[in-house]
Amino acid sequence: MNRILGNLKNGLVTQNPIFRLALGMCPTLAITTSVMNGLGMGLATTFVLVFSNLLISLMRKVIPDKIRIPAFIVVIATFVTIVEMVMNKFMFDLYEQLGVFIALITVNCIVFARAESYASANPVFDSAVDGFAVGLGFTVALCLMGLVRELLAFGTAFGFTVLGDWFPRISIFARPAGGFLTLGLLMAAFNAVYNKVEKALKARREAHAERQTVEAEAV
Amino acid sequence: MEYILIIIGAVLVNNFVLVKFLGICPFLGVSKSTENSLGMGFAVIFVMSLASLITFIIYHAVLVPLDLIYLKTIVFILVIASLVQIVEMAIKKFSPSLYAALGVYLPLITTNCAVLGVALLNVDGGVALPIDNVLKAFINGAASGVGFTVAIVLLSAIRERLARADVPVCFRGFPITLVAASIMAMAFAAFSGMIS
Numbered sequence: 568m569n570r571i572l573g574n575l576k577n578g579l580v581t582q583n584p585i586f587r588l589a590l591g592m593c594p595t596l597a598i599t600t601s602v603m604n605g606l607g608m609g610l611a612t613t614f615v616l617v618f619s620n621l622l623i624s625l626m627r628k629v630i631p632d633k634i635r636i637p638a639f640i641v642v643i644a645t646f647v648t649i650v651e652m653v654m655n656k657f658m659f660d661l662y663e664q665l666g667v668f669i670a671l672i673t674v675n676c677i678v679f680a681r682a683e684s685y686a687s688a689n690p691v692f693d694s695a696v697d698g699f700a701v702g703l704g705f706t707v708a709l710c711l712m713g714l715v716r717e718l719l720a721f722g723t724a725f726g727f728t729v730l731g732d733w734f735p736r737i738s739i740f741a742r743p744a745g746g747f748l749t750l751g752l753l754m755a756a757f758n759a760v761y762n763k764v765e766k767a768l769k770a771r772r773e774a775h776a777e778r779q780t781v782e783a784e785a786v
Numbered sequence: 787m788e789y790i791l792i793i794i795g796a797v798l799v800n801n802f803v804l805v806k807f808l809g810i811c812p813f814l815g816v817s818k819s820t821e822n823s824l825g826m827g828f829a830v831i832f833v834m835s836l837a838s839l840i841t842f843i844i845y846h847a848v849l850v851p852l853d854l855i856y857l858k859t860i861v862f863i864l865v866i867a868s869l870v871q872i873v874e875m876a877i878k879k880f881s882p883s884l885y886a887a888l889g890v891y892l893p894l895i896t897t898n899c900a901v902l903g904v905a906l907l908n909v910d911g912g913v914a915l916p917i918d919n920v921l922k923a924f925i926n927g928a929a930s931g932v933g934f935t936v937a938i939v940l941l942s943a944i945r946e947r948l949a950r951a952d953v954p955v956c957f958r959g960f961p962i963t964l965v966a967a968s969i970m971a972m973a974f975a976a977f978s979g980m981i982s
Contacts, residue, residue: 589814589815589960590811591811592810592813592814593807593808593810593811593899596807596810597806597808636867636896637864640863640864640896641860641864644859644860647859648857648860651859652856667903667906670858670859670902671899671902671903671906673863673902674863674896674898674899674901674902675899676811676897739972742971742975743804743805743807743971743974743975744968744969744971744972744975745968746807746968746971747964747965747967747968748965748968751957751960751963751964751968752961752965754960754961754964755954755956755957755961755962756956758955758956758961759955762955762956
C-alpha cells in the first residue's frame with residue numbers, strides 16, 4: 568500500500584512529468600486550448616502508459632538488452648495505434664481536434680522514459696501502477712493548462728461559459744505564444760510552491776534530529 | 787513556385803517548433819549553447835529530409851496498395867529508428883569529423899516528434915499545400931528541418947544571454963526559457979497569413 572502511495576506521489580508531484588521533468592512538452596503545448604482536449608489527451612496517454620509498462624515489464628527478461636529500444640518502440644506504437652482506432656470510431660470530434668498528436672504519443676518521451684527507467688527493471692503490478700501514476704500526473708497538468716487557457720481565451724470551462732461579458736477575452740492564450748507563456752508561468756508557480764514545501768520539510772526534519780540529539784545527550 | 791511556397795511555409799509561416807509545436811523536447815533540452823543547437827539542427831535537417839523521402843515512398847508503394855494504412859505509425863517509427871541507426875553507422879565510417887560534430891545528437895532524434903510528425907503530416911495532408919509527389923515530400927522535410935534549426939539557434943542565443951541575467955529562483959531553468967519562447971512565438975505569429 569505504501570509502495571502504491573509512493574508511486575502516486577512520485578508521478579503527481581516529485582517527478583511530475585510536465586512541471587518537474589519537462590517531458591512530453593509537444594502535446595502539452597499544442598492541444599491544451601481547452602480542458603476537454605487536455606483530458607482526452609491525458610487519458611489516451613495514460614492508457615498507453617499503463618499497458619506498455621505492463622507488457623514491457625512482462626517481457627523484460629525475454630527482450631535482449633541490445634535491441635530493447637526498438638522492441639519498446641514497437642510495443643508503444645501498437646498501443647498507440649489501438650487508441651487511435653478506438654478514438655476514430657467512438658470519439659470522432661476529439662480525434663479531429665487532437666489530430667496528429669494522437670499518433671505522436673508514440674514518441675512522447677514520458678512513455679519511453681517510464682519503459683526504459685521503470686518497467687524494464689520492476690515487477691508487472693508495480694510497473695502498471697507506475698504507468699497509471701505518471702499518466703495521472705500528466706493528465707492533471709494537461710487539464711490545468713487547458714483550464715487556464717480556455718478561461719482566459721474564451722471565458723469557458725468544459726465548453727460552459729464561466730466568465731461573463733465583463734471579462735475581456737484574451738485570444739492570445741489560444742495561440743502558440745499563449746501556450747508557451749501559460750506553461751512557463753505555471754511551472755514557475757509549481758516550483759515556488761515546491762521549494763517552499765521542501766524547505767519547510769527540511770527545517771522540520773532538522774529540528775527533529777536536533778531534538779533527538781539533545782534528548783540523547785540528556786540521557 | 788509551389789516549391790518556393792512549400793519552403794517559405796515550412797520555415798516561417800508554419801514553423802515546426804513555434805507554430806506547430808513539434809520537436810519541443812530538443813528545442814528546450816539542447817538549446818543551452820548556440821554551438822550544440824547548430825549541431826542538433828543540422829542532424830535534424832539531415833534525418834527529416836531522408837525520413838520524409840523514405841516514408842513517403844513506403845506509404846504509397848507498400849501500405850496503400852496492400853490496404854495497411856492503419857499500420858503507418860508503427861511502420862514509420864521503425865523506419866525512422868533504423869534510418870537513424872544506419873545514418874549514424876554510415877557517418878561514423880565515412881566521415882569521422884562529421885560524426886564528431888553530430889554523433890551525440892543522432893540517437894536523440896529517434897524520439898524527436900518532429901521527424902515522425904513530418905512523415906505523418908506529409909501523407910495525411912496536414913500541410914498547408916498538398917504534398918503529392920516525392921520531391922515535394924523531400925523539400926517539405928528539409929524545409930521543416932531548417933525551420934527547426936532557425937528556431938533552436940535563435941532560442942539558444944537568447945538563453946546564452948539569459949544565463950548572465952538575474953532571474954528569480956522559481957523562474958530559473960525551464961520557466962524563463964518558456965517565457966522567452968513565448969515572445970519568439972509572438973514574433974513568428976506575424977508571418978501567419980503570408981500564405982493563404
